[in-house]
Amino acid sequence: xxxxxxxxxxxxxxxxxxxxxxxxxxxxxxxxxxxxxxxxxxxxxxxxxxxxxxxxxxxxxxxxxxxxxxxxxxxxxxxxxxxxxxxxxxxxxxxxxxxxxxxxxxxxxxxxxxxxxxxxxxxxxxxxxxxxxxxxxxxxxxxxxxxxxxxxxxxxxxxxxxxxxxxxxxxxxxxxxxxxxxxxxxxxxxxxxxxxxxxxxxxxxxxxxxxxxxxxxxxxxxxxxxxxxxxxxxxxxxxxxxxxxxxxxxxxxxxxxxxxxxxxxxxxxxxxxxxxxxxxxxxxxxxxxxxxxxxxxxxxxxxxxxxxxxxxxxxxxxxxxxxxxxxxxxxxxxxxxxxxxxxxxxxxxxxxxxxxxxxxxxxxxxxxxxxxxxxxxxxxxxxxxxxxxxxxxxxxxxxxxxxxxxxxxxxxxxxxxxxxxxxxxxxxxxxxxxxxxxxxxxxxxx
Numbered sequence: 042x043x044x045x046x047x048x049x050x051x052x053x054x055x056x057x058x059x060x061x062x063x064x065x066x067x068x069x070x071x072x073x074x075x076x077x078x079x080x081x082x083x084x085x086x087x088x089x090x091x092x093x094x095x096x097x098x099x100x101x102x103x104x105x106x107x108x109x110x111x112x113x114x115x116x117x118x119x120x121x122x123x124x125x126x127x128x129x130x131x132x133x134x135x136x137x138x139x140x141x142x143x144x145x146x147x148x149x150x151x152x153x154x155x156x157x158x159x160x161x162x163x164x165x166x167x168x169x170x171x172x173x174x175x176x177x178x179x180x181x182x183x184x185x186x187x188x189x190x191x192x193x194x195x196x197x198x199x200x201x202x203x204x205x206x207x208x209x210x211x212x213x214x215x216x217x218x219x220x221x222x223x224x225x226x227x228x229x230x231x232x233x234x235x236x237x238x239x240x241x242x243x244x245x246x247x248x249x250x251x252x253x254x255x256x257x258x259x260x261x262x263x264x265x266x267x268x269x270x271x272x273x274x275x276x277x278x279x280x281x282x283x284x285x286x287x288x289x290x291x292x293x294x295x296x297x298x299x300x301x302x303x304x305x306x307x308x309x310x311x312x313x314x315x316x317x318x319x320x321x322x323x324x325x326x327x328x329x330x331x332x333x334x335x336x337x338x339x340x341x342x343x344x345x346x347x348x349x350x351x352x353x354x355x356x357x358x359x360x361x362x363x364x365x366x367x368x369x370x371x372x373x374x375x376x377x378x379x380x381x382x383x384x385x386x387x388x389x390x391x392x393x394x395x396x397x398x399x400x401x402x403x404x405x406x407x408x409x410x411x412x413x414x415x416x417x418x419x420x421x422x423x424x425x426x427x428x429x430x431x432x433x434x435x436x437x438x439x440x441x442x443x444x445x446x447x448x449x450x451x452x453x454x455x456x457x458x459x460x461x462x463x464x465x466x467x468x469x470x471x472x473x474x475x476x477x478x479x480x481x482x483x484x485x486x487x
Contacts, residue, residue: 050121051092051100054082058094059142068139073128075136080128084121090382091126095135097328098142099345102380110135111380112345114352140324145286147329149346151212151440153237153469154432157219157281164277165200166222172196172270173226179263183254184247186228193226195251199267202248203274207287210440210447211240212461232459236469239461242447245333246315248291253311265302268295283440286329293326294318332451340448341378347441348383353430360427362386364442366396367462369455427467439468 061067061078070078083103084092091103092115102113103126110132172194180194189198201223205211213220215236231238248271255264275291278284295318298304308314315333322330331339347361354360362383368375376384376391390396429435442465446457460466 047118049117050084050123051094051115051117054084054123055094055098058082058137059098062098062137062139062142067137072133072136076131076133077128079136080126080131081123083124083126084115085124086116086119086121091124092121093126093131093135095131096137096141097144097342098137099342101135102382104381106381112341113380113382114345114349114357117352138324141327143325144328145289145326146282147209147286148282148437149209149350149441149444150283150433150436151210151443152208152217152219152283153212153214153439154436156214156217159218161277161280162218162222165204165219165274168270168273168277169197169200169222172200179260180255180267184251185243188228188231189223189226190228195255195267196270197223197226199248199251199270200274202243202251203271203288203291204278204284205240205242206245206248207275207278207284207291208242209283209287210444211242212439212443212465213238213240233461237461237466239443239457239459241457242332245318246311249315249318250311253314256306261302265299269299271295272299286326290322290326290329293322297321332448336448336451337378340445340452343441343445343448344379344383347438347445350434350437350441351427353434354427358382359386362390363427364438364445364462364464366390367442367464368446368449369397370453371397372453374453375449429468435468439465 058079067075079093079095082094086092089105091105093101093103093110095101095110099112100115101110102115103110108130173196175194175196177192177194180196182189182191182193182195182198184195185198185202188201204219215233215238217238220231220238231240233239252264252267252271255261255267272292272295275288275295278288279292305314305317308317319330319333327334328342331342344361344365347364348357351357351360351364365375365379365383365387376387379387387396427438429438443457443461446462446465449455450457
């Protein structure tokens with residue numbers, strides 16, 4: 042017989058709330074009624090913390106001091122009882138709308154350790170080679186000029202930009218065969234080293250600009266070709282869960298304009314076209330678009346993802362604070378954004394001088410923080426204690442931590458170091474020695 046998992050209050054409440062929100066009548070209920078029903082499902086643990094399963098099908102933790110609800114994964118397995126919370130105290134942004142409970146499932150895994158499949162890579166290789174045969178005169182490079190040589194047509198850049206925009210966390214194995222597809226077109230080596238390529242995720246505006254520039258130059262056929270390349274790339278990426286949510290979102294933006302070629306003709310400029318693309322996306326894909334629509338909410342969801350990825354640790358709260366300690370925060374904008382448990386753990390690290398550990402530092406492949414002269418830092422790093430049980434878990438933590446760093450950069454402008462954040466490199470050594478690939482000598486050429 043298959044063992045029956047023990048009953049868990051959080052799992053049971055999730056099931057009950059999901060059933061309510063799945064009712065077709067839920068979106069039609071007035072907000073006060075939805076809040077009233079939800080407030081009756083609040084859980085309280087023995088330490089007095091109050092938990093609500095709400096918007097985006099995620100848990101929210103009540104801050105007893107400020108009264109705010111913070112996104113936070115629950116302490117599954119702990120005893121909890123149901124209490125009635127005042128419905129008037131629930132802000133609208135924690136109450137499910139309905140479509141937000143049907144988000145496309147994704148993954149926080151980075152592209153280090155578990156490789157992109159050979160089939161996906163080969164399909165992209167064929168597409169890139171076809172794009173590379175286009176003329177740079179017909180398709181001048183109007184984005185990603187820091188990545189590609191000047192004589193590379195923008196069709197190649199469109200494939201690259203789509204891959205990076207669709208990836209949850211664009212941190213790649215230094216030998217990742219997907220990157221070798223672009224080798225002959227690169228202007229210079231990619232950021233990072235032979236161990237990890239820490240790549241930026243471009244804004245949607247970069248993709249839109251390539252399409253709009255050709256249209257404004259009177260090259261409508263080329264403009265549509267670029268949009269089609271983005272759609273073709275996104276369609277290929279759909280088979281990998283690390284790309285799927287944003288790839289699906291991009292398809293919903295681009296495909297209507299391909300079916301109706303004049304759809305965006307009356308719009309003035311790339312920013313207006315970008316807004317039109319975003320408005321086409323169904324509400325259930327809203328969380329995938331947060332980097333474009335709400336950078337503050339995007340960061341909070343990234344922290345949630347990080348905490349979930351660290352659920353295997355003995356103390357996920359302290360482990361989360363340890364990774365957040367890497368972020369540059371000279372203005373102390375971070376603590377007020379955190380739930381009271383993570384904030385307390387973070388402030389303990391702050392008092393010990395263990396925050397902002399990546400500022401002006403580099404990292405070695407073994408994962409030790411290195412000082413300005415390359416020597417091993419004497420500052421203890423709490424993330425070195427994180428020991429994922431397998432490489433899938435390690436890739437999930439690495440991806441979530443990198444995505445959090447990039448989300449913080451979008452929110453505050455604090456740049457992620459070219460070689461990644463210090464704590465992330467503590468996991469690199471585990472992954473680079475357990476790679477799937479048997480293609481170290483693969484250059485991307487036949």
